[in-house]
Amino acid sequence: MPAVMHIDRSADTPIYRQIAEQFKEEIASGRMPAGARLPTVRHLAAQLGVTRLTIQNAYAELQSSGWIEATVGRGTFVSSQVQVRPRWASAGPVATPAAVMGDILEMGQAQGMRSMASASPDPALFPADEFWDCLAEQRQAVMAVAGYAPAQGDPGLRVEVADLLRDRGIDVTPDEILITSGVTQGLALLAQSLAQPGDTILAESPTYVGFLHQIRTYGLRPVGVPLDEEGPVLEAVEQQVARQRIRFFYTIPTFQNPTGYCMSPARRAQLLDLAGRYGFYLVEDDLYGCVAYDKPAPATLWSMDQHDQVIYLSSFSKTLMPGLRLGYMIAPRPLREQLVSLRLAADLGSPLLLQRTLAAFLHRGGFRKHLRRILPICRERRDVTLRTLETSMPREVTWTEPQGGLCCWLTFPDSPGLRDIYRRALERGWAFAPGHVFLPQPDETPHLRLCFGSLPPESLRRGIITLGQIVRERMAVDSGEPAPAVDWTPLV
Amino acid sequence: MPAVMHIDRSADTPIYRQIAEQFKEEIASGRMPAGARLPTVRHLAAQLGVTRLTIQNAYAELQSSGWIEATVGRGTFVSSQVQVRPRWASAGPVATPAAVMGDILEMGQAQGMRSMASASPDPALFPADEFWDCLAEQRQAVMAVAGYAPAQGDPGLRVEVADLLRDRGIDVTPDEILITSGVTQGLALLAQSLAQPGDTILAESPTYVGFLHQIRTYGLRPVGVPLDEEGPVLEAVEQQVARQRIRFFYTIPTFQNPTGYCMSPARRAQLLDLAGRYGFYLVEDDLYGCVAYDKPAPATLWSMDQHDQVIYLSSFSKTLMPGLRLGYMIAPRPLREQLVSLRLAADLGSPLLLQRTLAAFLHRGGFRKHLRRILPICRERRDVTLRTLETSMPREVTWTEPQGGLCCWLTFPDSPGLRDIYRRALERGWAFAPGHVFLPQPDETPHLRLCFGSLPPESLRRGIITLGQIVRERMAVDSGEPAPAVDWTPLV
Numbered sequence A, B: 001m002p003a004v005m006h007i008d009r010s011a012d013t014p015i016y017r018q019i020a021e022q023f024k025e026e027i028a029s030g031r032m033p034a035g036a037r038l039p040t041v042r043h044l045a046a047q048l049g050v051t052r053l054t055i056q057n058a059y060a061e062l063q064s065s066g067w068i069e070a071t072v073g074r075g076t077f078v079s080s081q082v083q084v085r086p087r088w089a090s091a092g093p094v095a096t097p098a099a100v101m102g103d104i105l106e107m108g109q110a111q112g113m114r115s116m117a118s119a120s121p122d123p124a125l126f127p128a129d130e131f132w133d134c135l136a137e138q139r140q141a142v143m144a145v146a147g148y149a150p151a152q153g154d155p156g157l158r159v160e161v162a163d164l165l166r167d168r169g170i171d172v173t174p175d176e177i178l179i180t181s182g183v184t185q186g187l188a189l190l191a192q193s194l195a196q197p198g199d200t201i202l203a204e205s206p207t208y209v210g211f212l213h214q215i216r217t218y219g220l221r222p223v224g225v226p227l228d229e230e231g232p233v234l235e236a237v238e239q240q241v242a243r244q245r246i247r248f249f250y251t252i253p254t255f256q257n258p259t260g261y262c263m264s265p266a267r268r269a270q271l272l273d274l275a276g277r278y279g280f281y282l283v284e285d286d287l288y289g290c291v292a293y294d295k296p297a298p299a300t301l302w303s304m305d306q307h308d309q310v311i312y313l314s315s316f317s318k319t320l321m322p323g324l325r326l327g328y329m330i331a332p333r334p335l336r337e338q339l340v341s342l343r344l345a346a347d348l349g350s351p352l353l354l355q356r357t358l359a360a361f362l363h364r365g366g367f368r369k370h371l372r373r374i375l376p377i378c379r380e381r382r383d384v385t386l387r388t389l390e391t392s393m394p395r396e397v398t399w400t401e402p403q404g405g406l407c408c409w410l411t412f413p414d415s416p417g418l419r420d421i422y423r424r425a426l427e428r429g430w431a432f433a434p435g436h437v438f439l440p441q442p443d444e445t446p447h448l449r450l451c452f453g454s455l456p457p458e459s460l461r462r463g464i465i466t467l468g469q470i471v472r473e474r475m476a477v478d479s480g481e482p483a484p485a486v487d488w489t490p491l492v
Helices: A015-028 A041-048 A052-064 A097-107 A128-145 A155-168 A182-194 A209-217 A234-243 A265-278 A333-346 A352-363 A366-392 A421-427 A457-479 B015-028 B041-048 B052-064 B097-107 B128-145 B155-168 B182-194 B209-217 B234-243 B265-278 B333-346 B352-363 B366-392 B421-427 B457-479
Strands: A068-071 A075-078 A177-180 A200-205 A221-228 A246-251 A281-285 A310-315 A327-330 A407-411 A447-451 B068-071 B075-078 B177-180 B200-205 B221-228 B246-251 B281-285 B310-315 B327-330 B407-411 B447-451
Touching: A015 A052, A041 A052, A052 A068, A097 A209, A097 B333, A128 A352, A128 A366, A128 B128, A155 A177, A155 A327, A155 A352, A155 A366, A177 A182, A177 A333, A182 A209, A182 A246, A182 A281, A182 A310, A182 A327, A182 A333, A182 B333, A200 A209, A200 A234, A209 A221, A209 B333, A221 A234, A234 A246, A234 A265, A246 A265, A265 A281, A333 B097, A333 B182, A333 B209, A352 A366, A352 B352, A366 A407, A366 A457, A421 A457, B015 B052, B041 B052, B052 B068, B097 B209, B128 B352, B128 B366, B155 B177, B155 B327, B155 B352, B155 B366, B177 B182, B177 B333, B182 B209, B182 B246, B182 B281, B182 B310, B182 B327, B182 B333, B200 B209, B200 B234, B209 B221, B221 B234, B234 B246, B234 B265, B246 B265, B265 B281, B352 B366, B366 B407, B366 B457, B421 B457
Parallel strands: A200 A221, A200 A246, A246 A281, A281 A310, B200 B221, B200 B246, B246 B281, B281 B310
Antiparallel strands: A068 A075, A177 A327, A310 A327, A407 A447, B068 B075, B177 B327, B310 B327, B407 B447
């Protein structure tokens, strides 16, 4: 309930309605979420010094208009059907990486929001039956799964992950694998393990927003390296590593986030050579490595590495289930022990029930089967996205054409009206990820990350056409031309 | 498989048996865990330069003695039935906190191990049917639970936790709650948020080993404050806070880990006063607050706090299910936003499926019902423990007599033979937690933490009697007397 409720006895508005309105404000603002319990009539009447009838009237109004629900014997609650228009933190004047990340996570659960902001798989493609069978299997060992798991991860899950890694040309024993809460936790542990506050970390520009958020949170300094279609520009890497001590270079070589670029085999070999010569780790994020549409992905940096210079990370968040929060990491031995100790400090380990369920799913071959099913679907979405961009964007706009992964990267002309294009789209109920949060050194050029994995083709088309309209409108404003007529509800 | 396999062609032992023995060593050492895949016959024969028949003979020997299993078409694996005698890291010459923590987590899953080392609930008391019903309920919203949760935690779970907190005299809105991966993660986020490397942190001595591990891992300096039965000795607290800037004081006021002490209401008020005067946060870990045997627990520090000086943490790990990895935290507003940002950096958030399952369990009243059921059982275990200590320990040994929680703290005479009592017990298959890891400044006095929550009375009796025998043996050795006869299999 509202922390302080104001009653004005001299106002024209009846007191019961004043109370009801204040509850509505709390609910609409999200401060009282769906399911929150309202105080009892007796309690609130006593607290506010009004009659119980006044409170009953207020609750009756809220109930008849669908804001609250009463269950006999249990109490009164904010209705689970309430659709709050969310106030996205990232729609404020400064969209910080944390605000954008927070919003992306919540958009997945928001009603009536259409999001191309999250590089996630489509929940509609989730293999619910197969996954649930594996979950149900754990019922028989319920006492075991109620307990703690080893901090390094359930041994059975590590066996299955080792088996899966062969598909990426990686041959390791289960003992070499560390289970993590997604790639994000793996990167956090690495940042804590490999670097000290003030250290410089190299990353591609643009790169994963969560990594930049971590690096800055832990007091490290991210420096960006520009990308071309073959991967990071090596001259720029060498310039940085020659000038200062670099602890590690964070790279997403295969179907990079957010560009979708795939590093060429030659560039991979050259980068490994550079890492060897200057003595820095390559932290390889292979999150999208198995999401290849046109031809198999090239060999991982890890499998080309001869000198324990590559630390490898991946997870199931982009292919199976983000909410599972399970990823994995391979690190050279001395580092591995330190990482397990850091994991103990961070949270002791991942939930055993989910680890065992995932192990069963992998053991049955469920994951490979799932990939075979979703890859053609995601490929079609990629194709629809690129075709619609072609037909609906002004020629000044450019974008990448990924051969795998779940996103592409749009670049707009550096025109003031296009700098808040992210917010303009959000106002029309479409979410993209604003580009500046992906840049180690943000610049003025407007960018968006467009993720095509989580919506069906029809929605992708509508969203991209709307985006195209917004771009034309804003460019017209900037050039002083009259704004083109806007079709607020595209029919295509 | 073994990283390097040695074959001695001049030895008397046939080559196939040399190979089989090396696999046994790998399996018995835990380097090849149950379920690990063995190389194919063809591959290993080529690698070792022997005939396929040699490898087939080696595998046949391993299979007939139950070390491995072969499944047609899938391959050969380490048998899931293999019971490795674990080599506990903490049984080495230096039992570090990380080694002890790691072992405690794994002992829960070890076969044939009887552990009083983990302050965990008995898995046999886990309300499996009720919990599984709540899990099954999530099947209907499977697409939602496959996705990310908000970093602050599922709003529905926060509603239920806010409701539960009333039992501890805490009145907060769901918006004020942060869901964490157990109290451990909450403490890690606080350490990162409130302190800089080099800062001094105050804690009770002894205190939670995981906290000490974190503090040191993050480069902070823990300083211990002695305890009496009423709580931390205030003169010692004031001496520390007057001398240097203290960022926060970590306290477990109610049924403290590992002593079981319960801070008196008067001491709580005095401690709050001290925190106000010197300007430091009190971090209140209320993990055992609802595990009261003899009378209700006193009011929490949080509910007595008038000046936003208390940060409150608790979880479901000690009462319901450690493997759930779900806890919660209440922090003053500005800190809360920073904690959510740190949570994004750490791992994005907790698995939504488990959060929703727990919310449903709480919503049904399952947790309160579960507590009512287990409290008398745990109380009996506490009673059996104290009675058995009384009859089986030499009079030089002392222990605390907790009125709640899951553990008591044993103090042994400072006799050299008793310093490795932890390892001696482990050798006989009984695990206690070695005392020195709970001390901010370890000393020579031998201590053990004895946790009575996770074993039935009969096992508690046997374990404590065995411990008593070990103590007498060691004391006799130290005093030069002949060792008393040892009954290796106590009949009581």
